[in-house]
Amino acid sequence: GGGGSNLEVKVFGYDFDQTNKISEELTQFLKTQTGFKDISVSRDKDKAEIQIIPDRNKLSQLGLNTSILASSVRNRILGYTASKYKEDGTEYDIIVKYDDNYLTTVKDIENMSIIGPRGNIVKLKDIAQIKQMFTTPNVEHENKIRVNKIVTTLQGRDLGSAVDIINQHIKTMNMPKNIFVEVGGAAKDMQDSFKDIAMLFVLIILLVYIVMASQFESLREPFIIMFSVPFAVTGVFLSLFITGTTLNLISGIAIVMLVGIVVKNSIVLIDFTNILRNRGMSISKAITASGKSRLRPILMTSLTTILGMFPLALSTGEGATMWQPMGIAMIGGMVFSLIISLILVPVIYSLFGNSRIKRIRKNIRKNI
Structure with a gap:
């Protein structure tokens, strides 16, 4: 979200006149844009002295x-x-x-x-x-380079769009070769946080897959179950878009949490299908029977999680805006993954199962 976030635009360079000129141009530009409040420059203007x-x-x-x-x-x-x-x-x-x-x-x-x-x-x-x-009364340095910081507070504008506007304007500026501009503050923190979350997301997917592969003693069935994860993420983006909520650190954490939650329904469904297959049922009959048998527990576990997130998504008290994206993301991801678990996962299981049967029959004909 953007309300109250601080944004820093850092102008690096050794020439005072050039960095002051670029800083002044950026400051005037930000003043013409909506959503940028309390704009200040860290370096004071030159003062006369004797x-x-x-x-x-x-x-x-x-x-x-x-x-x-x-x-x-x-x-x-x-x-x-x-x-x-x-x-x-x-x-x-x-x-x-x-x-x-x-x-x-x-x-x-x-x-x-x-x-x-x-x-x-x-x-x-x-x-x-x-x-x-x-x-010049004060000179700041960062990484041993002189820097002039333009600090602003965002109101009614999200951090992502604010960074895009600044970067687009920087591209149109006549920037000297020895001067470069970098967007920092909360924007830099947000980028670093999203990189960490992306790495954590990939790591959790690998760990979940490894655990399921060891339990199912198969690489194929965990792969089928993992199909529910990307659709859960799609549900998160749709719910955030419909409610007008921005993708931030809290909703990113919700995406990571969903990886372990959404595979639960598919595990229940696939595991019972395997049991029925081992009892001699055909693929289509096993899928139909497991769907009927496991529909109620899947709905119960999913609905309890979804309903438990509603107070978080609808809360209006102090600090509610910080945690609302998590509730909205969890609800969107769970609803979407519930539909996928009941429809798409059985279809993919059937396709993989039929192709496996065809390969077995083909090998038998070759041996004969």
Whole structure:
């Protein structure tokens, strides 16, 4: 989901002017798009400052040094606590400093009087050079590269569409060769989480298949049962689409959970079909009989899970929006897999069984 998620657009590069220009362009673009709120840039704009560069030769001739010069300038601008004043038990600092009215221009600073250790008075401009500069107040680094971050909060827009809009705009920008842009924050976390979930999904499918293969002592029947998994995932996507819910980390966890749940119905059906086959029934009769016999327990177990998820899917309390996708995904996946277990899995079992019988008969004819 997108409400309240933070999104970072990172502009990497060593050139301040270029990265500031790209950051400003991206900031203005985000301000024109809906769903992006509280847009801020991590790097402050350049600030004007006055630098005092002392002439060390002149300082030494007058018996001064940089420490005396620095403390003299600081005391005249910020003030020096000369003494303390007590009244009615309260103590007040007596601060001596230049009047702010006499510190309004660079000339005022240049004409500031500095008293040396010999009692000699000299103007600041005679012993130092005063320069007006523009400096960047803060510089962030990531992986040893300068970075400027544009941070925004998403409201009424999901994370996926926000990333797509930004990436599409980045492609249209005239990007210098030494500058590159990366989308981070919650978007980066989401991508990493989905990669982990995808890997976990594949691992669980393999583990479930291995467990069923060891129990059925066959590679064919677990393969038939696993057909219910992709259709369960289809049911998840359909339910999320119908309800207007986005695919996020919570619904991704629900997909992983469904792998172990949806194969249960097919296992019950295939296992009983095998028992009937071993008793001498034909494939078609065994499938029909197992369907009639196992319909009720399959419906009962599936409906209990589906109904148990309804409070989670329909809840409106505090924090409900976070867990709703799990309930919706579980219901959609279970409903779809229930239909597939009762219709498609028996059909696939019949096809595999008939093809196996044909191969056996063919081998018998060859031997004869």
